Amino acid sequence: MRTFTSLADFAAAAGEHLGDSDWHEVTQAQVSAFADATGDHQWIHVDPQRAASGPFGKTIAHGYLTLAMLPVLVSEIYRIENLTMAVNYGLDRLRFPSPVPTGSRIRAGATLREVKETSLGLLAYSRVTVQVEGHEKAACVADTVTLFVS
Numbered sequence: 001m002r003t004f005t006s007l008a009d010f011a012a013a014a015g016e017h018l019g020d021s022d023w024h025e026v027t028q029a030q031v032s033a034f035a036d037a038t039g040d041h042q043w044i045h046v047d048p049q050r051a052a053s054g055p056f057g058k059t060i061a062h063g064y065l066t067l068a069m070l071p072v073l074v075s076e077i078y079r080i081e082n083l084t085m086a087v088n089y090g091l092d093r094l095r096f097p098s099p100v101p102t103g104s105r106i107r108a109g110a111t112l113r114e115v116k117e118t119s120l121g122l123l124a125y126s127r128v129t130v131q132v133e134g135h136e137k138a139a140c141v142a143d144t145v146t147l148f149v150s
Contacts, residue, residue: 002078007122007150010080011115018112018126021076023105023133024069026061031102034065048102056099063096066106066130066140073108074128084149089123092143098135105133113143121149 002019004010028048035041043050044060051059071088080086100106107130114125123145130140 001076004078004080006082007080007148010078010112010124010148011122013112014115016112018110019077020109021073021107023107024073025105026065026069026100026102028059028102031059031061031065034062034068038062038064040064056101059102061100061102063140066096066100067094067142069106069130070108070128070142070144073106073130074110074126077108077110080148082150087147087149089145089147092125092145093141094143095141096139097141098132098137098139100130100132100139104135106130106139107133118147121147123147 004013031045035046040062044054044056045062046059048059051057109129109131111127112124113127116123116125126144126146128140128142128144129138132139
C-alpha cells in the first residue's frame, strides 16, 4: 500500500505506476448477487450447468461486476491522508478485453496518468487494469477520473 501524506504528494506521482492490489477470488455467489442486484441473469453468468458447455467453459463475472470491484481493489493500492472526500467522477474509457471466470482470482494495478487542479479539488486520471491470475490478457482496463478534496 502506497500512502501519500497530501494531495500535493499524490499529484507529484503523476506518470507513475502506483502498485497492485491483493488477489481476490470472484465467486459464483458474488456473480449471482450482482445478477440479482442488476437484473442481468444471462445464463453465462448464473447457470453453471449450461455455461459448462458454453464458450467460456464455466460461468463468468459480469463486466460491470469487475468494474464495481475497483473501489475495493484500488483501496489496497494507495491512500491519501488528510482528505475530506474522494468522489468517483466517471470514466474516460472502459474495455473488457477478456472474461473473468468464476472461481478465478483478480487483482488491479493502477497508474496515475494525470492530475488537474479544479476549483473543487484535484481531478486524478488513472488507468486501472484488472488481471486474472494465470491469464495474459487483461479482464478490464478502465480510465477512471476521481475528484479528491482536501
